[in-house]
Amino acid sequence: MKNVTLVAALAASVAFYANAMxxxxxxxxxxxxxLSELLVSYPELTEELFREMxxxxxxxxxxxxxxxxxDLGMLADPDIDA
Ligand SMILES: [Ca+2]
Ligand SMILES: [Ca+2]
Structure with a gap:
């Protein structure tokens, strides 16, 4: 069942994105x-980096x-406490 595999893969990637936010x-x-919401969790975030993101x-x-x-390491993984 190829479709089942595809749906499972899509669900996994959606879950990954959901976890990032x-x-x-x-x-x-x-x-x-x-930017202001991100600054609460990432006080060192610059406006320049925000625009890149x-x-x-x-x-x-x-x-x-x-x-x-x-993924690019621009932000720390929010699931990991620094
Ligand atoms: Ca918001
Ligand atoms: Ca955007």
Whole structure:
């Protein structure tokens, strides 16, 4: 059943993205991390780095942008206490 495998893989990647955006960061619960929300968890984050993370340039970090930033080491993994 190839379809079952594909669905499972998609579900796994969605879960991965969902994990990158924690409720700890997204304090207003809109599913996006603003610069001010990120600064609470990442006080050393610069506006420049934020703009690099915001690859679609909408001024907010979505799950995918967050996951990529964590993957590239731009942000610490939110699941790991520094
Ligand atoms: Ca938010
Ligand atoms: Ca964005």
């Amino acid at each position: 924690t409720t700890e960061i997204d304090t207003d619960g809109d599913g996006m991390a603003s 915001d690859t679609d340039g909408d001024g907010l970090i979505n799950d995918e942008e967050m996951a990529i930033a964590v």
